[in-house]
Amino acid sequence: xxxxxxLYNFTADRVKLVRRAASPLGCMTVxxxxxxxxxxxGALAGLPGYTRVKNAGSRADDFDGEMLVMCGFSGDGIxxxxxxxxxxxxxxxxxxxxxxxxxxxWSGKRLxxxxxxxxxxxxxx
Numbered sequence: 001x002x003x004x005x006x007l008y009n010f011t012a013d014r015v016k017l018v019r020r021a022a023s024p025l026g027c028m029t030v031x032x033x034x035x036x037x038x039x040x041x042g043a044l045a046g047l048p049g050y051t052r053v054k055n056a057g058s059r060a061d062d063f064d065g066e067m068l069v070m071c072g073f074s075g076d077g078i079x080x081x082x083x084x085x086x087x088x089x090x091x092x093x094x095x096x097x098x099x100x101x102x103x104x105x106w107s108g109k110r111l112x113x114x115x116x117x118x119x120x121x122x123x124x125x
Contacts, residue, residue, distance in 0.1 A: 001071070001072040002028060002046070002071075002072050003025070003026055003027040003028065003070075003071070003072040003073055003077070004027065004028050004029075004030060004045045004046065004070070004071040004072060005018065005022055005027055005028070005029045005030070005068060005069070005070055005071075005081070006029075006030050006032050006041060006044055006045060006067075006068070006069040006070075006071070006108075007029060007030065007031045007032060007066075007067075007068060008032050008037065008063075008066065008067040008068075008069070008108055008112065009063070009064065009065060009066045009067065010031060010066055010068075014066075014090060015029065015031045017085075017088050017089055017090050018068075018085060018088070018090055020088055021081075021084040021085050021087065021088035021090065022081065022084065022085075024084075025080060025081060025084060027081065030044060030045075032044060032108060034061075034062055036108070037061040037062060037063065037107065037108040037109050038053065038061035038107045038108070038109060039052050039053055039107060039108065040052070040053065040104065040105050040106065040107060041069055041071075041099055041103060041104055041106060041107070041108060041111055042099060042104030042105060044108075045069075045071040045072075045099055045104075047071065047099070047104055050104055050105065061107065061108075061109045062109075063108075063109050063112045063113070065095060065112070065116075066093055066095060067093075067095045067096065067097075067108065067111070067112050067115065068093045068095070068096040068097075069096070069097050069098075069099060069108075069111065070096070070097070070098045070099070071098070071099040073098060078098065082096075094119055095112060095115045095116060095119060096115070097111060097115055
């Protein structure tokens with residue numbers, strides 16, 4: 001399985017930093033455009049069985065804040081990527097996830113909302 005990192009709401013400069021850190025690790029990065037925030041994350045990662053939604057995308061699907069979504073990584077691989085991002089100056093990205101069979105069908109917006117809720121529960125913010 002290909003190693004893919006989906007980047008939501010990253011500035012062009014931050015996308016470059018992520019690509020510079022991820023490329024030597026064999027990771028492909030995809031900067032997700034706002035018009036694709038309503039697409040299933042599994043489809044954006046190119047997972048078999050997940051297709052893009054037709055006529056999707058509206059302002060209601062927008063969200064603020066960065067989100068990093070990884071696909072095709074093992075536990076150690078996740079730690080390696082996150083360490084490389086930190087070394088590259090990307091810093092911690094609080095809202096991040098690994099694609100699972102459950103969340104692969106979710107839109108970027110739904111995943112972002114779920115992760116924000118989890119983050120608030122864990123940090124008390």
